Amino acid sequence: MKIFKSLSSGALRSLRSWKGVLIIWFFSLILISVFVIPMKGTMRTGFGSSMITERLRDGLDIEVISDLGPYLASLASYFFSGFFFVIFLGILLNTFFAGGLFQSIKGSKDIISVPCFFRASARYFWYFLGLYFMIIFMIIFFAFLIVGLPVGLTLQSGTPGPMTFIIGIIAVLVFSMAEVIFLLVADYARAWLVSSEKPAFFKALGFGFSETFGHFASSFPMMLILMVIQLLFGALVILVIRSWTPVTGGGVFLLFITTQILFYIKTLLKAWRFGSVTSLKETNKNIVPPNPPGGAL
């Protein structure tokens, strides 16, 4: 019951944060457009007034792409040199706005103002960034430990067979469970940060862990539900977008609008996750955990 209460409360909270989600959508669009638009320009110049683009209608045509020659070379070098930088900036940007987002979905029932959103983003940025790298490091370490090691070992001991496949599947499943836990830790820690009078990094991390394991029976299934929904949404979206190949100007405009609305919804879903975890945390505050783990707090 607690789970569904939190989920529905989270949903309401995410709707309440619509302005913040709008800001996140807007800045991510600007950031990536700044990266992609010059590529678009290079392609336009490369193809000039040629009719050759008609050969690209049914998919990639290796001859056409190769005949771009120097344009292709500059496109490729631009993409590979800029891609990771943009991704890095995107991570910073999303981490920054996560502060505002957590602020706008906590406690009170008011919709926070835009300046307030930015203030909160700035206030918690370094804590959030630290948490981000900490959790990502743990995820990578676990991925290596749970997936990389067993699969690598079975591969080394002989030619890949059905056993490697089974071990691989199990390892990925275990890892996915661990990922759910890490997300819970990250979300609890962040929810704690924005609600505490004196935010502190390691305290937040400690809270994340104790809250996750202290209320595991409710936290874990709730997060699992949220993750499955997010994954289904993501898979569906990619499936639709991949097969949607409009050939008219109007069609492409519709594609653009649709993808951006879908991204807005995707961000709302994330806010729903934040909201649900925050709501669960607020509910848990009044209940003493059955077995406080190790007296961390």
Place this chain on the structure above:
Amino acid sequence: MKKKVMPFVVLLTFAGSLHSQIINKEPLSPRITGYNIDVKLDTAAKTVSGTMKAFWVNTSSGTVPDIQLHMYMNAFRSRNSTLYKESGGSPGKKDLDLGWINISSFTDGNGTDLMPLIHYIHPDDANSADSTVLQVILPKPARPGDTVFINVDFETKLPSRIRRTGFSGEYFFVAQWFPKFGVYEPSGMRQRSQSGWNCHQFHVNSEFYANHSVYDVKITLPERYVVGSGGMLINESVADSNLKTLTLRAEDIVDFAWTAWPGYKVFTDKWEHVSITLLLPEARVKQVDRQFTAVKNALEYLTKNVGPFPWPHLTFVDPPTIGSGASGMEYTTLFTSMSADRMPEWMHMGEMVTVHEFGHAYFMGILASNEFEEPWMDEGINSFWEARIMDHYYGENSGLMDYRYLKIPDKAYSRLTYTKSDNRQVVSNNEYSWNYPHGTYGMMSYNKAATWLYSLMGVIGEKTTNEVFREYYRKWAFRHPSGKDFVNVVNEVVTKTYGDKFGADMNWFFDETLYGTGICDYRVSNLINKKLPSEKKMQENDSLSKGLPLNDSLYKAVVQMERLGEVMLPVDVLVHFKNGDEILENWDGKARYKDFTYLGHGKIEWVKIDPEYKNRMDVNFINNSRTEDPDRVLIRRFADKLIFLMQLYISAITL
């Protein structure tokens, strides 16, 4: 006396057996050379040793003082051989790594010991450390029509680093393994002015050249080995202590190779009169059907468009990973493919290699060109046919790869390898295989040649191209054509079909492509739609528009084109007007600049040079067309999707 008579009798019976037919009713080629070999494979010492009786007939009108033989395996003797000097590597350090061929006895048909008369020569590079060509001064020069018989006891050690030939553990691929005659070319043959031996050293970037021969080969080896060869199995008998002896026979092929490995799985299939055998490792059994389909496709296509495959037997091998050095090689009735244990269905690499290597049964097997001197005639022509076969059977846009939105036609591979190479102009296509500078051997002899053959087909049409090859087969099957001979066939067929439409002959085409180093690039530089002055003014001043319907939308429309490269090829130009009119022009492609001017069709909407992309020599297809209203939708669609995917990605990885 007796001593001399005995071998003579033996040789007479041997010659008799070589002149009788076992596989085909009639000989397909003149019996100039023949081999009778009896060897034993020592699987521990990695040697093949035994005896060889062979003959060579002097078919020239002059007296020949010597014979020359290839001793290919000596290329693996040391890193100073021409093969390893050219490749820069080493055959290995340990004795077991090296390859060599030693002769312990060499006599002629009369039993005369020729050992004192043999020595190594280096006709290509004066590398005295190379011992891959053996010259034997005959005690008595061979007069016209004479047959020279030789008896050789030899031992061949296989190298451990397989370059087409060698061993790896229990895997053996035995090629270039016995003393083999060079080709004695009488004057006039292959445009030669003087008669002489054509016997080149073993080079890293070169294949081979030999007369069509009859081979009778006996191989003794451990029973558990599975053998594949270019011959037909005549007999298999048990020899002592777990050994077996295989008796094999091949007729009218230019080289005899064989492979032995206990791990081979054997499959058989049939196509019309041809029994096909496939040998591959257990891990690739799933690919058996794909491989058979590929080889049958090639058999069908080449039979239909070039000529019949005359042998009733064909064996092909997909070597295991340990023997991958033997992959992708052709010995006419035996060839090796190249695949991987897990080759996805959408990737047609295995099929491509099978089609290619089988194709060599025609282009150098039947039409036995000199691979040393004119590699484009085997690799180039064969790559052209390979691409046609692959794209015909596996999709015009997906001959090589067919994965969702990423499709690669085989013909694109050749064109791009050539057109995108920085070295595409350093040398012409008419070069000895080991003389290609800057590592251009493969790009030039395979890809450039295949590309201009496509352009030739673009000019003369597919039907005439097939007729050219049918005539080439009729005229030159089981002979040794030169490049000029091929050009002459093209000239003959094209003038017979088209008269002087393309000039007195097609030499101009080959001067541009085969013998030239220029590139081809046509470009539409501008489209001009100029509205003519009003009705009244026009009537008064404009002589151009006299007699044309008078209205306000009268345009003078001009297409401006440019030839950017040196190569001049005729091209179609398709002009499309706003009102739907279309005019197909034929431009001889010679001028640097060319305009087409139109009145009375309104505005030009777009124009395409070579609208069907038949001139595949053109290094840039993008500038071949121009439109008033370029389609930017695809670029926008791509950008929109990229933006969205990056948004999703960043969102997903930021927790």
